Amino acid sequence: MSAYQAVAVYLGVVLVVVLGITGVIGRLRRPKRTAAKTAAYECGVSPAPGLGPRFPVRFYLVAMLFVVLDVEAIAFYPWGLRLRALGTRGLLDMAVFAVVLAIGYAHVWKKGGLDWR
Amino acid sequence: MNFGTVWPEIILAAVGMALILLDVIVPKQRQRALGLVAVLGMVGSGVAAAFEPRNGALALGGMIILDPLSLFFRLLFLAGALLVTLFSVDYIRGKGRDLAEFLALVCFATTGAMILAISWNVVSLFVGLELLSISAYVLAGFLRDEPKSNEAGLKYFLNGALASSVLLFGLSLVYGVTGQTGIPEIAKALVTAQTQGYSTVALMGLGMVLVGLGFKIAAVPFHLWAPDAYEGSPTPIAGFLSVVAEGAGIAAIIRLVSVAMGPLEGSWGVWLGALSILTMTVGNVTALWQKNIKRMLAYSSVAQVGYILAGLAVGTTAGIGAVLFYLAAYLFMTMGAFTVIASLSSAGQGNEISDYAGLGVRSPILAVLLTIFMASLLGIPATAGFMGKLSLIGAAVHGGMAWLAVGIAVNSAISVAYYWLVARTMWLDPVPEKAEPIRRSAELGAALVVTTVGTLFLGILPQVVFFFANWASVGIR
Numbered sequence A: 001m002s003a004y005q006a007v008a009v010y011l012g013v014v015l016v017v018v019l020g021i022t023g024v025i026g027r028l029r030r031p032k033r034t035a036a037k038t039a040a041y042e043c044g045v046s047p048a049p050g051l052g053p054r055f056p057v058r059f060y061l062v063a064m065l066f067v068v069l070d071v072e073a074i075a076f077y078p079w080g081l082r083l084r085a086l087g088t089r090g091l092l093d094m095a096v097f098a099v100v101l102a103i104g105y106a107h108v109w110k111k112g113g114l115d116w117r
Numbered sequence B: 001m002n003f004g005t006v007w008p009e010i011i012l013a014a015v016g017m018a019l020i021l022l023d024v025i026v027p028k029q030r031q032r033a034l035g036l037v038a039v040l041g042m043v044g045s046g047v048a049a050a051f052e053p054r055n056g057a058l059a060l061g062g063m064i065i066l067d068p069l070s071l072f073f074r075l076l077f078l079a080g081a082l083l084v085t086l087f088s089v090d091y092i093r094g095k096g097r098d099l100a101e102f103l104a105l106v107c108f109a110t111t112g113a114m115i116l117a118i119s120w121n122v123v124s125l126f127v128g129l130e131l132l133s134i135s136a137y138v139l140a141g142f143l144r145d146e147p148k149s150n151e152a153g154l155k156y157f158l159n160g161a162l163a164s165s166v167l168l169f170g171l172s173l174v175y176g177v178t179g180q181t182g183i184p185e186i187a188k189a190l191v192t193a194q195t196q197g198y199s200t201v202a203l204m205g206l207g208m209v210l211v212g213l214g215f216k217i218a219a220v221p222f223h224l225w226a227p228d229a230y231e232g233s234p235t236p237i238a239g240f241l242s243v244v245a246e247g248a249g250i251a252a253i254i255r256l257v258s259v260a261m262g263p264l265e266g267s268w269g270v271w272l273g274a275l276s277i278l279t280m281t282v283g284n285v286t287a288l289w290q291k292n293i294k295r296m297l298a299y300s301s302v303a304q305v306g307y308i309l310a311g312l313a314v315g316t317t318a319g320i321g322a323v324l325f326y327l328a329a330y331l332f333m334t335m336g337a338f339t340v341i342a343s344l345s346s347a348g349q350g351n352e353i354s355d356y357a358g359l360g361v362r363s364p365i366l367a368v369l370l371t372i373f374m375a376s377l378l379g380i381p382a383t384a385g386f387m388g389k390l391s392l393i394g395a396a397v398h399g400g401m402a403w404l405a406v407g408i409a410v411n412s413a414i415s416v417a418y419y420w421l422v423a424r425t426m427w428l429d430p431v432p433e434k435a436e437p438i439r440r441s442a443e444l445g446a447a448l449v450v451t452t453v454g455t456l457f458l459g460i461l462p463q464v465v466f467f468f469a470n471w472a473s474v475g476i477r
Helices: A003-028 A058-073 A076-081 A083-110 B003-025 B028-051 B068-094 B099-117 B122-140 B147-178 B183-196 B199-216 B226-232 B235-260 B262-287 B293-314 B317-346 B364-378 B384-398 B402-428 B442-460 B463-473
Strands: B057-059 B064-066
Touching (some): A058 A083, B003 B028, B003 B057, B028 B068, B028 B099, B122 B235, B199 B235, B226 B293, B235 B262, B235 B317, B293 B317, B364 B384, B384 B402, B384 B442
């Protein structure tokens, strides 16, 4: 038996056991729905949470813009570490990258994405 | 490294960025002219593509190949993007949305499709695919005041993200077997892997690649997102998804499956054939029940993908050539149909098929054109669709897969019912009481002329494009 056949047998056993357990228990138990049982268990977020305090939605916009530009800035670090090895060519490549980034930044700025009011 | 070989992509990306900047400089009421900027950029990119080498030269450290296939796909995607631009100018402004952002995203998505098609390495191919997909998700949800468009964007995004991860996982398995990311190197290493008995993992990788790309091109059973995405997205983008995004998926299948996994042909030939039959049958049969014309065209494009997959399943040079020809035909007829729909819906007409009653009286020109496009999608002689199906059937018979030819023939018969329903509604159903005349803008008129001429030209004088398609498909493996 090759290693793959063993994996296939294992997958088959797993499938049978899981389906068997859920299937048999589904048949045996008496369905009794309570509020606690229908709620999402510890691993889930409540699907209909109560209304919390109000918060300004524009925070999301600023936060997202911050994250986008912040993540792009990471690309500068490896380049900075290898600055001399990459030489003029690396500088030019990074300049192109910075210009592309600046175009996006200028667009956001002029569109009013950074205005708080 | 030499960037000279990717000028078409650089130009298009630069035009996209220029549009973003012009968006904040040019006043809102004068932004109609930005359509011209995008058109000029696409034409410039096409001219640059025509001057690129096409002898199979490698560029950017072997990531890019410049062969006839690259040229074909670059021009195909640019033509698709050009038509989308022509017919979205009025549509997007009519919906009160930002034209410049829209056109910039179209430019970026097309750049991604072009990078994908010219890739000679799975890494650059995946980067191109993601650039295309991410821009397309935003475009599908572009009408953010309309719940349907939001739904389209979200469904397309969730399915597309899943597809990308499955594809990437499959590629990682292939990399695990071969240790290579270059497309010809993978093909070479798979030959050795087969003799050493590693091909099971490679087959798992192949399966996941096919599932991932199957989602992208909406092949059955991975097509369930398509009708909702087509119905909800802006009509030009429905055309873009079915021509450029699906064309890119086909390009990815040619590069990844036909070429890189060429040694596994014994496996994928049959898999793709089964996928093809399933896709065309389910697509056509489901289209029979549709009431909304955009949903009907979505299922119709699922069926068309099934026809195209038949050529890929055959896998011969003639098969790939037929696929390329069909993609060119598909570009004109599908774009044409969506253009007619867009011009009707910007004139305030609904998208239900019953709304098309009496169109033959209210706007005879549009009705004649829509009839031509439906005839071509159906495969009536003297249209592009007929020549396309003929070459696919010929390739299937000569490639020893006659059952695919039978599948195409039977499915064409099924599809008569729903394509002809539209024509019948337009010409024979009574004209409604409050019929308004329909206006067209210059851009829409231009798009209609191009698509109609293309559809008829490919049907009556197909030699030029046949020659191009066959030339592009020789020697790709």
